[in-house]
Amino acid sequence: MTSEIKKDLRYTKTHEWLKVKGKNAVVGITDHAQKALTDIVFVELPAIGKTVKKGEELCVVESVKSVSEIYAPVSGKVVSVNKELEDSPETINTSPYDDGWLVELEMNTSAEVTSLMDSEAYKKIAD
Amino acid sequence: MAIKSPLHHIHEKLGARFTEFAGFEMPVMFSSIKEEHLAVRTSVGLFDVSHMSNVWIYGKDATKLLSLITVADTAKTGAQQSQYTEILREDGTIIDDTIFMNLGDKYMMIPNAGMNTIVVKWLNDQAKKHKLCVTIEDVSREYAILAIQGPKSRDTLQKISDNDLNSVQFFGCQYANIAGVPCIISHTGYTGELGFELQITPPKKAEKVFNAILDAGKEFNIKPIGLGARDTLRLEKYLMLAGNEFHGGRTPLEATLGWTINWDHDFIGKQALLKQKEKGTFERMTCLECVDKGIPRHGCEIQKDGKTIGIVTSGTLSPCLNIGIATGYVHPDHRAEGTILDIIIRDKPIKAKVIKPPFVKKDWAQNHHQLETFKTQ
Known part of the structure; x- marks a missing residue:
């Protein structure tokens, strides 16, 4: 089961992706993760303004049989959430890197980004 | 070490993901729980439920023993009928829920996965205590069990069955030949849909039956179903x-x-x-x-x-x-x-x-079909 890995993103060992947008970062789960979870049927998004530390629980994604925590790849403050997912969580399955994004964070420091894996490194753990 | 189903290698070939349940390694899903679930509600699905147990009960006092240890009056379950019931402790709490089949000369009981040892011991203890003349045989690992469930289950199975399946009443059971393999068929299931269950011995013969059912069900888009959908299907119908x-x-x-x-x-x-x-x-x-x-x-x-x-x-x-x-x-x-x-x-x-139970009512598939037809118009 090969999964798509995007070159311009950063990755975590727990299969989140992060896209830097200036001082902000958009977070989602990887194609590998959505395939492993199968049908995503529920997403619990954080409140806007919530602050999270790197590695803390950011949101929850549920399939029919499983509950999975999604962790913050970097520390920051939630500035935006993908509300569309509340009515169509399956978008994470169909478009994990685009329409299925989860949360936008305002990063405390961009220094944490460099600690995340690049696509080459993530490829090694995503098979 | 979890016990593998006799059909394990077939499941692997079909791309199953596995889970451990009651000491057995069984498929939890093949494609997607949602897809598998809806296949059973709207058409037909095939389950391997070989993790369930099989116990033969026969002898002069078999009916007496069954009556004593279940809430059902076994004397009322005639030949070629099966019965859903519970086995209780003295304090009224449930040891296990089960189905037993009256096959004329003997009864076959189907305790839950991993419950065979406990149930067989209980049966033997009670038989001894009440001086009943009965033979109890745990044959759980000598049988493979398949369940074929969904509105198209009868049409699928009939294509490869020597018996007229219309003659098998709801909760009826009989010996049959499916795909040329002798087995016990019962009009039972755990999905709330039209369905049948097959007890096949020796277990290696189940492969032929499993493949023949998948083949016969192709025209109905039959799917192999894992334990994930089995659980959601039974819960929607308020089955314990x-x-x-x-x-x-x-x-x-x-x-x-x-x-x-x-x-x-x-x-x-x-x-x-x-x-x-x-x-x-x-x-x-x-x-x-x-x-x-x-x-x-x-x-x-x-x-x-x-x-x-x-x-x-x-x-x-x-x-x-x-x-x-x-x-x-x-x-x-x-x-x-x-x-x-x-x-x-x-x-x-x-x-x-x-x-009021169940969550999903009897006419769900029909209404769903009408809605889907309306949407595509």
């Missing part, structure tokens, strides 16, 4: 899962299985049940349908005005209804139809409404 619903010692009255009890015969646990019945107020299994978004899971608290009044025994997203559904034991004061209770999911109360 022993390990969840009877855990910690529950009586059939609490589990709302009073309809399975034949009060006109003596059985182990009867006195305790009569006492409970007289008392009248005790927690009963209750159906909750989420009003708010959220998926209740096994172990979530059920609250009323911030006070815990029960625990979710089974919960899931209903693939048919697309809402959270749950069962749990609730005091009679809080289980009137329409009562709004809270289910606590990750520390947050989610509103849920008490409804």
Whole structure:
């Protein structure tokens, strides 16, 4: 089961992706993760303004049989959430890197980004 | 080390993901739980349920023993009939729920996965205690069990069956030849749909039957189904899962299985049940349908005005209804139809409404079909 890995993103060992947008970062789960979870049927998004530390629980994604925590790849403050997912969580399955994004964070420091894996490194753990 | 099904290699070839359940390594899903679930509701699906147990019970006093150890009056279950029932302790709590088949010369009982040792010991102990002349044989690993379920299950199976399946009544059972393999067929299942179950011995013969069913069902887009969808299918129809619903010692009255009890015969646990019945107020299994978004899971608290009044025994997203559904034991004061209770999911109360079982009604597939047709017009 090969999964798509995007070159311009950063990755975590727990299969989140992060896209830097200036001082902000958009977070989602990887194609590998959505395939492993199968049908995503529920997403619990954080409140806007919530602050999270790197590695803390950011949101929850549920399939029919499983509950999975999604962790913050970097520390920051939630500035935006993908509300569309509340009515169509399956978008994470169909478009994990685009329409299925989860949360936008305002990063405390961009220094944490460099600690995340690049696509080459993530490829090694995503098979 | 988990026991593998005799069909394990076939499941691997079909791309199954596996899970451990009651000491068995079984497919949890093949493609997607949702897809598999809807295939069974709208057409047909094939399950390997070889993890379930098989016990032969025969001899002069077989009927007497079965009557004594179950809430059913076994004398009333004629040849070629099967019966859903429960085996109770003296205190009225459920050891296991099971189906037994009257095959004329002997009975075959199907205890739950991993329950064969406990049930067989209980049967032997009771037979000895009451001086009954009966033979009890645990043949759980000598049988493979297949379930074919869904509105197209009969059409599929008929193509490869020597028996006229219309002659097998609901909860009927008989010896049959399916795909040239002798087996026991029963008009039973765990999905709330039209369906059949096949007991096949020796287990290696099941491969031929499994493949023949998949082949015969191609025109109906048959799917192999894992334990994931088996669980969501049974819960939508308010069918009990022993390990969840009877855990910690529950009586059939609490589990709302009073309809399975034949009060006109003596059985182990009867006195305790009569006492409970007289008392009248005790927690009963209750159906909750989420009003708010959220998926209740096994172990979530059920609250009323911030006070815990029960625990979710089974919960899931209903693939048919697309809402959270749950069962749990609730005091009679809080289980009137329409009562709004809270289910606590990750520390947050989610509103849920008490409804009359089952969650998915009989005409669901028909209405669903009409809706889908309307959408595509």
